[in-house]
Amino acid sequence: MVVAVNKEKQDIDRLVTVLVFALVISVMNSTMFNMAIPSITREFNLLPTEAGWIVTAYIIIYAIGSVIYGKLADKYMLKTLLTFGLCTFAAGSILxxxxxxxxxxxxxxxxxxxxxSVMPTVSMIIPTRYFNSENRGRVLGLTSAGMALGTAIGPIVAGCVTSFFNWHYLFIVSLLSLVTLPFFRKYLQEEQQQRYGKIDMVGAAFLAGTLAFLLLAITQSSIWYAALCGLFFxxxxxxxxxARDPFVQLSLFKNKQFSLGIVISGLCSGIGFGxxxxxxxxxxxxxxxSPILSGLYMFPSALLAASLGRSGGKLADLKGNHVLTYIALLGFFxxxxxxxxxxGLSPYIIMFVLMFACIGQTFMQIALxxxxxxxxxxxDVGVGMGILMMTNFISGALFTTLMxxxxxxxxxxxxxxxxxQAQDSLxxxxxxxxLTVLIIIVTFTYHFRFKRYSAVRG
Known part of the structure; x- marks a missing residue:
């Protein structure tokens, strides 16, 4: 009996390790192509607005997909969803x-x-299903560390690949995610979910249209795109x-703490894209x-944030989420x-200051x-965490477009x-x-509206 329990614990620990590696590759895939846009623009002779769809289309589908997988996780086993998701991802990489x-x-x-888009949902569901509230922070710390590490490595890998080969080979790097599939299937031990219901793809299409036309309205400064955005909304x-089973369940938002947490998380995610x-x-x-040098100057701060992710998760378990949140907001500020x-001053100064912001970003992901x-x-965990991730990605896309x-x-x-000090960086x-002013607003909002609940539940 003891042997069986120990084996189960070992399998769960190995599952977390595989999840972290998969998240590193997933985040790298998002950041690598940002660095390759200039090369792609020159090769296909594109306008900047055309090239932007390399990122915009990815973010919109990624955001919508995170909710769809969240709903599917209430019906199907996670290993089934991961098999479909990773195989689809590989097909896209080959294409x-x-x-x-x-x-x-x-x-x-x-x-x-x-x-x-299966990865963000799975990264939220696995800690929730496999770990109790006392140990969940540690696992979320590890997953956040994986995302921070992917953010750190992505620009450097992209700079090297595009410099010594070409942007096509970035897709080969993305295929590394397939390595995790047999391990996911081995270590994910779960029962079939019992909730059933149709996925409202019409609602998903309307939401995707709203997001696409919103970003187009901002980038093109077009009233017509703004009108289409309003229509789709x-x-x-x-x-x-x-709809009988809508894409976004309005009943979830009757939970005021959930709604407020979604808003705060979305704002922090958008701020983090700075x-x-x-x-x-x-x-x-x-x-x-150069792109390679800029990535190297950013690498130490992201690596430090990744190495502290586990410590941040343990701190949340020991002292509560509110303590970690305040530390994160202080780092951001x-x-x-x-x-x-x-x-605009020395890049060494930028490299040092980024350490505070990167730690704040990683700790905020864990705490929220x-x-x-x-x-x-x-x-409601599957759908609710899917909505959380969708909101974060939408906010990131919106803040990026505004910046x-x-x-x-x-x-x-x-x-x-x-x-x-340097006027050329005005x-x-x-x-x-x-962004600093927004951090102050978020801090006061959290302190007066959310702290008490977080302290009790965290």
Whole structure:
């Protein structure tokens, strides 16, 4: 009996190890292609708005897919979903590698997103199903560390591959995720889920249309795209109120703590994109670094955050999610507020300051994932955590689009932070300043509306 229990524990620990490795590859796949966009643009002679769909299409499908897999997890075994997802991801990687035209490349990225979107949902469900609240933080710390490590490695791998080979071979790197499939199937021991119901694909299509036209309206500054966004959003609202089993369950949002946690998590996720999206542009545009060098300067902070992920999870288990959240918000505040001052100065200074922001981002992922999961009853975990991940990705896409639009405006006449040292980085400083203000707003919101519940449940 003792031997059987020990074997089960060993299998669960191995399952977590496989999950972390899979998350590293999944996050790398998202960040690598950001670095390859200039090369792809030149090869296919694209406009910037056309090339943007390499990322935009991926994010939209990834966000929608995270909720779909969350719903499917209430009906099917996780090993079945992972088999389908990873095989679909591999098919997209093969198509992307062989792509000789831009439409085929986008199709490959869309297929990748359809498969890869299984990972964020699984990364939230496995800690919730296999670990109690006292130990869940440790596992979420490990998964967050895996995501941080993928963020750190992605730009460096992309720079090396595109420099010594070409962007096609990035798809070969993505195929490493297939290595995890037999291990997932071996260590995932679970019963068939008993909840049944249809997935509202019409509602999913309306939501996807809303997101696509929203991002197009921002990037193109088009009132027509904004009108189409409004139309699809109205259709989405009508659908989730009239469908028997809607794509997004409105009943979940009657849980005020869940709703507030979703909002806070979405804002923090969007703020966090100031690291992987905005900072490489700062280092390349203002400091004049190559993509490889900018990735190397960002690597130590992401590696440090990854190494502290497990410690952050243990801290949440011992002291509560609210303690970890305050530490994360402090790291965010220190990092972004100083970046708004030193933007454009020595890259070594940027490298040091990024450590605070990266630690804040990793700790926030652990604390909020743990807290939000605690607001859900067991029957709603799959859908609820899928909605959490979808919100985070949508927020990331929206914040990225807004930041890119702000950078396109040229030099601002208003300097938001009077302490800025390098005037040629005014645009970046202003964006970091706005993000710092948002961090302050999130901190007060969390303190006065969410802390008591988090302390009790965490």
């Amino acid at each position: 992307g590698f062989a792509a000789s035209s831009f439409p085929l490349l986008v199709a490959g990225r869309c297929l990748q997103a359809m498969g890869a 109205m259709l989405f609202l009508w659908r989730i109120q009239s 690291i992987p999206y905005l900072t490489p542009l700062l280092l390349q545009d203002v400091n004049g670094l 220190v990092g972004y507020s100083i970046l708004s001052i030193v933007a 994932s743990n807290t939000v999961s605690g607001t859900l009853v067991k029957a 890119s639009k702000a950078l396109e405006k040229g030099s601002f006449s208003v300097q938001l932070n009077p302490l800025l 645009n970046y400083s202003n964006i970091y300043t706005v």
